[in-house]
Amino acid sequence: MRRLLTIGLFAVVALSITTATAQIPQHPSQLSFRPLHFEPPKAKDYRTVLTNGMVVYIMEDHTLPTVDIQATIRTGSLYDPRDKVGLARMAGEVMRTGGTNNISGDDLDERLAFLGASIRTMIGTTSGSASMSCLARDRDEVLKLYADVLMNPAFAEDKIKLYKDEAIERLKTKNDQPRAVLEREFRKLLYGDHPLVWEQTKASIEGITRQDLLDFHHTYFVPNNIILAVAGDFQREEMLQKLEEAFAGWQRRQVTLPRIPEVVAKNRPGVFMIQKQINQGYVNVGHFGIKDTNPDVFAINVMNFILGGGSFTSRITSKVRSDEGLAYNTGSRFANEHLFPGTFYGYVQTKSQTVYYAISLILKEFERIRREPVSDEEMETAKNYFLDSFPDRFSTAIGTMSTFASLEYDGFPLDYLDTYCAKIRAVTKEDVLRVAKKYIKPGEMTIMVVGDIEACKKGDEKHPGTLDQLGRITEIKLPDPLTGL
Amino acid sequence: MLTRCRHTAYLVGALVLFWATPAVYAQELNLEDQVIEHTLDNGLRILMVERHEVPRVVCHIYYRVGSVNERPGITGISHFHEHMMFKGTRTIGVTDFAADDALNRQIDSLYHLIYREKYWKRDGDQAKIKQWEAQADSLMKYEKRYIIKDDLWETYMKNGGTGLNASTGQEITGYYVTLPSNKVELQMWLESDRMLNPYFREFYSEKEVVREERRLSENSPGYFFREQLNATFWAASPYAWSVVGWDADLQKLTKQDMIEYNRRYYVPNNAVAVYVGDINPQEIIALAEKYFGRVPRGPDPEPVRTTEPKQYCEKRVYGEAEAPPSVTIMYHVPPAGHPDAEVFRVISGLMNGTTGRLYKKLVKEKGIAVEASAFGGGMMYDGQYSFSGRPKSEAGHTPEEVEQALYEEIELLKKEPVPEYELQKVKNQTEANFIQSLRSTYALAARLGRAELGLGWRDLQKSLERMKAVTAEDIMRVASTYFVKDNRTVGILYRAARTPQGRRPR
Numbered sequence: 009m010r011r012l013l014t015i016g017l018f019a020v021v022a023l024s025i026t027t028a029t030a031q032i033p034q035h036p037s038q039l040s041f042r043p044l045h046f047e048p049p050k051a052k053d054y055r056t057v058l059t060n061g062m063v064v065y066i067m068e069d070h071t072l073p074t075v076d077i078q079a080t081i082r083t084g085s086l087y088d089p090r091d092k093v094g095l096a097r098m099a100g101e102v103m104r105t106g107g108t109n110n111i112s113g114d115d116l117d118e119r120l121a122f123l124g125a126s127i128r129t130m131i132g133t134t135s136g137s138a139s140m141s142c143l144a145r146d147r148d149e150v151l152k153l154y155a156d157v158l159m160n161p162a163f164a165e166d167k168i169k170l171y172k173d174e175a176i177e178r179l180k181t182k183n184d185q186p187r188a189v190l191e192r193e194f195r196k197l198l199y200g201d202h203p204l205v206w207e208q209t210k211a212s213i214e215g216i217t218r219q220d221l222l223d224f225h226h227t228y229f230v231p232n233n234i235i236l237a238v239a240g241d242f243q244r245e246e247m248l249q250k251l252e253e254a255f256a257g258w259q260r261r262q263v264t265l266p267r268i269p270e271v272v273a274k275n276r277p278g279v280f281m282i283q284k285q286i287n288q289g290y291v292n293v294g295h296f297g298i299k300d301t302n303p304d305v306f307a308i309n310v311m312n313f314i315l316g317g318g319s320f321t322s323r324i325t326s327k328v329r330s331d332e333g334l335a336y337n338t339g340s341r342f343a344n345e346h347l348f349p350g351t352f353y354g355y356v357q358t359k360s361q362t363v364y365y366a367i368s369l370i371l372k373e374f375e376r377i378r379r380e381p382v383s384d385e386e387m388e389t390a391k392n393y394f395l396d397s398f399p400d401r402f403s404t405a406i407g408t409m410s411t412f413a414s415l416e417y418d419g420f421p422l423d424y425l426d427t428y429c430a431k432i433r434a435v436t437k438e439d440v441l442r443v444a445k446k447y448i449k450p451g452e453m454t455i456m457v458v459g460d461i462e463a464c465k466k467g468d469e470k471h472p473g474t475l476d477q478l479g480r481i482t483e484i485k486l487p488d489p490l491t492g493l
Numbered sequence: 494m495l496t497r498c499r500h501t502a503y504l505v506g507a508l509v510l511f512w513a514t515p516a517v518y519a520q521e522l523n524l525e526d527q528v529i530e531h532t533l534d535n536g537l538r539i540l541m542v543e544r545h546e547v548p549r550v551v552c553h554i555y556y557r558v559g560s561v562n563e564r565p566g567i568t569g570i571s572h573f574h575e576h577m578m579f580k581g582t583r584t585i586g587v588t589d590f591a592a593d594d595a596l597n598r599q600i601d602s603l604y605h606l607i608y609r610e611k612y613w614k615r616d617g618d619q620a621k622i623k624q625w626e627a628q629a630d631s632l633m634k635y636e637k638r639y640i641i642k643d644d645l646w647e648t649y650m651k652n653g654g655t656g657l658n659a660s661t662g663q664e665i666t667g668y669y670v671t672l673p674s675n676k677v678e679l680q681m682w683l684e685s686d687r688m689l690n691p692y693f694r695e696f697y698s699e700k701e702v703v704r705e706e707r708r709l710s711e712n713s714p715g716y717f718f719r720e721q722l723n724a725t726f727w728a729a730s731p732y733a734w735s736v737v738g739w740d741a742d743l744q745k746l747t748k749q750d751m752i753e754y755n756r757r758y759y760v761p762n763n764a765v766a767v768y769v770g771d772i773n774p775q776e777i778i779a780l781a782e783k784y785f786g787r788v789p790r791g792p793d794p795e796p797v798r799t800t801e802p803k804q805y806c807e808k809r810v811y812g813e814a815e816a817p818p819s820v821t822i823m824y825h826v827p828p829a830g831h832p833d834a835e836v837f838r839v840i841s842g843l844m845n846g847t848t849g850r851l852y853k854k855l856v857k858e859k860g861i862a863v864e865a866s867a868f869g870g871g872m873m874y875d876g877q878y879s880f881s882g883r884p885k886s887e888a889g890h891t892p893e894e895v896e897q898a899l900y901e902e903i904e905l906l907k908k909e910p911v912p913e914y915e916l917q918k919v920k921n922q923t924e925a926n927f928i929q930s931l932r933s934t935y936a937l938a939a940r941l942g943r944a945e946l947g948l949g950w951r952d953l954q955k956s957l958e959r960m961k962a963v964t965a966e967d968i969m970r971v972a973s974t975y976f977v978k979d980n981r982t983v984g985i986l987y988r989a990a991r992t993p994q995g996r997r998p999r
Binding site for chain 1: 544547579584585637642643647648650651652653655657671673675678679682683697698699700701702703705709711712713783784787816817846856857860863864883886887888918921923924926929931932933934988
């Protein structure tokens with residue numbers, strides 16, 4: 009072939025096309041694939057419990073000379089007292105930066121940096137995490153440091169001060185990103201006065217003391233309140249022995265979680281606008297959604313994939329982005345919560361003058377999926393996607409162990425993933441129609457727009473219509489980021 | 494007091510260990526043993542790594558094309574082209590190609606008229622423009638009967654494709670999908686088709702999507718400032734404009750521009766296909782020969798011609814935005830492959846992280862900044878290295894104060910040799926990070942593919958070796974050579990004042 013090039017490019021083109029096309033199918037739908045069998049790893053085969061009550065999911069993985077541990081701790085900012093909002097997040101960071109009773113934060117940083125290893129801790133809204141990652145040869149030393157951080161954090165005053173300064177500086181940026189403003193204010197509007205959406209202020213951050221952090225740690229960091237995911241280049245039995253030793257001094261204890269008020273899932277229909285001098289409207293259109301334990305979750309996943317969750321194969325993206333060129337980002341999403349009803353919303357970011365038009369297209373798709381059954385082809389695409397991509401969840405050992413750990417954390421049965429594919433297969437077109445009717449409520453939509461209000465209210469010649477056609481417009485004033493007032 | 498004593502004791506104990514830790518991580522992992530390579534007659538490179546944990550294969554294809562290959566007038570075309578690659582080909586996304594093509598020719602000739610009237614004339618005939626636009630609109634509506642919406646994307650999705658995406662950078666454009674291991678042939682079919690049969694359907698509506706994407710960037714805090722700073726830093730090099738391009742160019746780009754750009758850069762001899770996962774390399778090679786082998790080799794594209802001239806004078810840019818105040822100090826440095834390239838990698842290691850010099854000095858010790866970092870180095874055709882920081886504004890500190898503190902650290906690099914312990918720490922970290930970065934099959938494919946189009950995938954490991962050879966003297970020499978006043982551009986951003994309504998004063 010190479011030599012032919014000297015004869016002339018056109019000859020080569022002609023030759024390669026005629027010889028190759030003979031064996032190449034006209035269309036990819038004519039390709040046939042050999043069957044593929046995948047048996048997912050079973051959670052119960054990897055689960056064990058240490059003598060102090062710590063649950064462990066552990067898997068050997070010799071691909072790389074590394075060891076990873078990820079702990080999930082039952083805690084969260086959800087449990088912050090009203091006057092100390094920010095406590096859990098601060099504890100999650102300073103328990104690592106502030107060092108332990110045996111090593112200062114600075115020395116710990118230095119040692120880990122020298123080994124090219126890391127220990128990270130973080131507390132989110134509904135869970136805490138602590139992870140370590142190192143080269144296999146440094147496992148014993150890093151594990152010792154990791155256990156020390158979990159068991160004996162010092163919460164050193166200088167690191168508390170450093171954290172507070174940074175946290176306050178971060179507060180000042182909280183109204184900068186239109187997307188962040190939209191997500192936050194949308195949730196605040198729905199959840200109302202609830203710990204899920206309480207916000208830190210300069211005063212709440214400054215009011216948190218070292219004793220608060222120590223008490224917080226004492227309350228939640230108990231071995232029987234922690235699930236470990238462990239994977240890497242080790243022998244399983246030896247590693248389990250190392251874990252027993254590392255956490256040997258830690259006693260189990262009863263943990264009582266504070267009671268959290270119920271969420272009153274009452275929708276807030278209307279148009280809500282937040283002023284920002286930008287050239288697009290950032291839009292959410294939606295209402296309360298579901299808990300992740302809802303048995304309809306499989307049908308909802310399939311339905312939302314078709315509606316706006318399956319990127320270009322979904323109706324909203326296809327219409328709003330691909331057909332009309334109105335947006336780069338658009339779709340719909342069920343943001344499920346575990347202990348509380350989550351949210352459901354369609355979203356789009358589009359230039360100010362097409363805000364109304366884009367929203368109206370999304371609302372039309374909401375109506376349509378509640379009105380008529382989806383097509384056989386849409387069902388096939390959605391279900392195939394979930395089934396064929398299922399093995400992705402198990403592509404790294406530490407990822408698999410973490411998946412099992414988080415399922416247990418959320419109280420799902422150990423065989424949850426073993427039955428996942430069967431449950432997706434069982435979803436019918438009738439199910440999709442039923443859940444669309446049940447969980448999408450066009451009359452109860454909260455429409456929130458962050459953008460230049462006056463410009464977003466109006467359409468243009470090609471995209472007529474004004475926002476007040478969708479409901480009464482309420483302007484939301486953003487509170488001062490430092491005081492919350 | 495008691496605790497402090499204990500800390501010291503630990504540190505002394507630990508220091509002994511520091512020296513005892515040998516730094517030979519790289520020998521535990523040799524890419525050479527894992528990567529299988531093959532070259533087709535048309536010049537397409539194939540790289541493969543077997544990973545059999547799950548029956549999935551990461552399939553990436555990279556082209557050596559990005560915004561540096563553009564010129565004023567067509568900025569943003571690389572990225573726009575990437576979008577067009579999802580709108581179908583002569584075979585995909587269309588029911589009746591001949592009919593669709595005929596319509597497209599009509600639409601294109603209308604837009605030819607519209608663009609000339611709109612953009613070539615000072616006062617074009619608005620009525621005519623409107624009339625042509627209405628005609629084009631109705632033709633585009635009519636065209637929908639021939640279009641199979643997002644056919645390529647849907648075909649991948651219904652076959653279990655994940656990680657489905659594409660990205661355009663300054664130098665490289667990549668197309669990604671992860672598939673079940675029995676369906677790699679599907680990727681070969683679709684990607685070789687994209688290479689062989691490009692067709693720029695729905696060009697005008699997709700242009701609006703790209704412009705919305707640009708608006709999204711514009712609304713990210715401080716975007717306009719960063720864009721101007723970058724444009725100021727580069728006087729001649731095409732690194733001066735952002736990947737998304739200038740909006741005026743996007744508006745005026747034509748279908749013909751797109752066709753010419755495609756012909757020049759989307760040739761097999763300018764690309765690499767990477768497969769990482771549950772593969773049989775012999776099977777992959779056979780499939781690649783069959784599918785990609787049918788694509789003719791093109792003329793080799795000329796590398797970027799313009800290199801940045803020497804600067805000779807400091808440049809400063811001041812701006813305001815609804816964003817945290819900051820300072821950025823940018824220096825011109827040599828391109829990747831230059832003998833000094835790895836020295837910058839070591840300097841980044843010295844500067845960054847909680848044990849890095851910048852955080853220690855500016856954040857912890859002086860307490861004037863909340864964040865400070867240094868990054869950059871050689872790129873494909875030129876190089877750039879920046880120091881930046883954000884002042885602790887609540888305590889009244891300013892970007893200018895942070896700027897001075899950054900200069901002090903830069904001067905220290907020139908004057909004092911870096912202690913051996915610190916140098917060793919950086920080298921250990923860089924190696925450990927390298928190993929960690931190979932865990933994900935996706936990241937591995939990306940590293941290999943991108944490196945292959947630069948200095949070649951083998952250079953990933955060779956560069957590590959060169960990095961380990963960097964000495965304290967190298968750092969002093971490099972800092973003194975490049976981190977000088979006449980070679981820098983400084984950007985100072987202040988937070989914009991806001992009225993109570995959130996509207997910026999004009």
